[in-house]
Amino acid sequence: MKPDLSTNIGGIRMKNPVMTASGTFGYGPEYADLVDINQLGAIVVKGICLHPTKGNELPRTTEVASGLLNAIGLPGPGVDGFVREYMPFLRTYDTPVVVNIWGKTIEEYAEVAARFDSVPGIAGLEVNVSCPNIKEGSAVFGTDIKMFERVVKAIRSATRLPLIPKLAPNVSDIAEYARCAEACGADAISLINSFPSLAVNLDTRRPILANKTGGLSGPAIKPIALRLVWLAAQAVEIPVVAMGGISCARDALEFLLVGASAVAVGTASFVYPDTALRVAAGIGDFLEKEGIASLSDWVGSIKA
């Protein structure tokens, strides 16, 4: 019997637990020729803020051992541009659309969230508090528990949509942030964002990326992500969406095993655009072979 792969992430009903990770699948059309969007658990679009933004200068990415460093800098069409240009396309699919949002200030975060509240066809909001390039004053939202609390609370009061704060990985105590999100009324949490990193060029003696530092993603960060997801999942009751180096079904099954209720495929989509679909199919095959009737029986079933 085919196992039941459906999952519910804080009110977002998904036919399978595999999403795309924000920023790695564009807004949908980019991969639509290659990937049947209807077969995704959910589609998470590139980060959107209030107004159109240009992002960073080049180079924006560089390859490192088993990973990718990026500092794209969140270019995007802004709320209105996104809704106008991409929502008509996205609404043609039978797949939940999760919008990843960010802002430069707490007010901006709240306003973006409020604006999406009334847009038809949006299933939930993922909040990027962990982009290395956004700060308020000297504090970074994702690595300062007080700022984190303020931003999540502000967004919570601005929207009725399912709310998924995306945690920064570079904190000592991830459980603290997970619990804080839960206490502030988040419906789920997601982690990890790419890991703050640096690459330099010996010939120019400069950082390779125009932005200097960037975020590390891909297989290199998988063991780090797996530990953080495990700790976060133990800390809260709300569902956890896991990402970080997932490139095959077995990787995803590991994150589900340690307690994630859904996963997202990021950098791997750049390499094999059909990764998310293969991951979803592979999870089904594995559970079937193991005689596990439902995804929820596997989630968090680690013996440790």
Place this chain on the structure above:
Amino acid sequence: MKPDLSTNIGGIRMKNPVMTASGTFGYGPEYADLVDINQLGAIVVKGICLHPTKGNELPRTTEVASGLLNAIGLPGPGVDGFVREYMPFLRTYDTPVVVNIWGKTIEEYAEVAARFDSVPGIAGLEVNVSCPNIKEGSAVFGTDIKMFERVVKAIRSATRLPLIPKLAPNVSDIAEYARCAEACGADAISLINSFPSLAVNLDTRRPILANKTGGLSGPAIKPIALRLVWLAAQAVEIPVVAMGGISCARDALEFLLVGASAVAVGTASFVYPDTALRVAAGIGDFLEKEGIASLSDWVGSIKA
């Protein structure tokens, strides 16, 4: 003209800036057939605590993408065993011996440091506050700034030897720890220790390592380490010893460029035992080709 590669790490004079990383070069004899210890900048031995210890059960290591996960658990002969068994051998070399120390309590740290203070032939102490398996109460020395301060202060009062706290990588603000070490009288700092991580086995549904979590090392962590070293070097005046994924001279040159005064080769020694020597030679060749007369002209010369 051959460039001057000598460097001084808080009173430890080294003929070149390349050390071995603690725990990856044994106590010396293991690699003595393969590597001329006299050509190392310094030899840093495996972590030592007060009494003999057995470490963790197996498996203790597992391979991951471009990296190694380890939870050896600090087995060792204890202070007396180390001094008796290995110091006679180590004293035959013209290379500074740095002892990496750890303890279960602040008192133990201080006592280990005090004991080494009077042992001839020891050039300095590196303090492992960042081993994922040591805690006092619920606080981890390396990721709680108050505990960190207490332990560094306690050791500082217990020894006159050059003191090098080794920072934990899993903190949000590495500069804070670097500055704290400097303020407590450390002569240098080193970073990064392996990064807390997890690997699981889908068949057994258990963590692969007996200790559950372990530390990630090797090329996978290099971009993370490079950023942290850059931030730490900007925060303090005392020298920085850098490590994390160094496997060739170019890797080392990157860490020196962002401000490290010396580097350590870790996991790479397991693969090519002569890595540290090749790194030292390669640094010399590079500086010579670039017409840079002295290592110190390269250290921290990043334009950013």
Place this chain on the structure above:
Amino acid sequence: MQLEQATVIAHAPIQGSYNLLQMRAPGVAARVQPGQFIHVKVPYLEECILRRPFSIFRADGESLSILYKDVGKGTRTLQYLEPGESLSILGPLGHGFPEVSAGHFPVLIAGGYGMAALYLVAQRSPVKGVAFFGGRSAQDILCVPEFEALGWKVLVTTEDGSLGQRGLVTDALDAWWAREGSAHSPELFVCGPGGMLKAAARRAEERNCPAWTSVDNNMGCGVGACLTCVLKVKDGESWTWARACREGPVFNSRDILWEELA
């Protein structure tokens, strides 16, 4: 655009550090437009996770080929691939070269792998024109007989004079233009290093002639999702980003903010 498992038909060094890789890839080969590229996952190179982009050199029926230079890890490792082995390719990608405009005379300008990238233009163009190939030395000049066989006149320049005229490709172009340009109403098709693109674009602007330039910005995804490969293009009085992999790699030279190109 599709993801296809291609099978190597033939693979050999051709000259200098250039290699010719021919593969069976019926899905991709059927739809190739001149100037498009494929995005290749280099087998056995797992620690380098990204694909590598290569212009489609030839596409005949069910097969296609690329001509690539050994410049780094990916292109070095690619060389181990043997006939019969398979590799994952994504393609055909991007927007290629248009056909030569009515009444215009096609002028190809190429350096490095640009000679490969322009072959399909030369082959499929109803009008055969002139091609300027430039490089450091004879080793860097590719495919001259192939272009001649298609009925193109090929003018070679090398910096060291080891083949053709000594100098830069633009020297030969300028001489030709002075001699024959006015009689011809040239339209430029350019693929080569940044400097060559800029020099050609400048001439096109000065002489008000159409020019199509293929940029080789570093790429991530190759399909428009990652925003790695962008370049600045004019947008009224301002500018906007265009993606080399999606809106390009071939752009109308007039649209590019040349002074901003890396």
Place this chain on the structure above:
Amino acid sequence: MQLEQATVIAHAPIQGSYNLLQMRAPGVAARVQPGQFIHVKVPYLEECILRRPFSIFRADGESLSILYKDVGKGTRTLQYLEPGESLSILGPLGHGFPEVSAGHFPVLIAGGYGMAALYLVAQRSPVKGVAFFGGRSAQDILCVPEFEALGWKVLVTTEDGSLGQRGLVTDALDAWWAREGSAHSPELFVCGPGGMLKAAARRAEERNCPAWTSVDNNMGCGVGACLTCVLKVKDGESWTWARACREGPVFNSRDILWEELA
């Protein structure tokens, strides 16, 4: 022990998923003791950073060979290596098998690559004895003619009966022991999976005969530095760790805490 760049002389599948890799490595080959191993960096496999340990199968003059089974990424990738290519090896490593004690009759017990690991014992032993080879099926039984050519009697058991006697290696051993053991004063040399080692060790203990067992703990550095490969050995009333790569991989069976072996 030395780090050497070896050159592949010959490399081919031999049977089932086993491959024979012969290389020129004069430095390492000259000093091999039976039961020692080399630590191999698999070329082209950069994302797997560790070396892989393989018992030295044969060592003749300037060359040595290993016999390895395809079980994972490293051993799969190793197969791409062709004659003339080079690879980095570290060896000879560890403590191997001693010579058979005076007055004793050597009994070899092997499963899997253990047959390769015991070949040098068989070759260099002044006394030729009996060898028990066990595996799941005929595919898993290696080198029988080679051992016979050296003057050893080889008794084969397979679990599926496809070669030799049906059953476990210990069945054949027990039968032989009952029949001829008392006449012989056997000394065991064992290399195979954990279960086989334990079964042999138990028999040695019961019958108070010397036994040398080669363990195959996972390895990191291979030289004693990383403490990955340890196993518990007796230390008076207590125990201590011994490193399979340094104090082993061959241990006196009496020293090992068998109930603790993974």
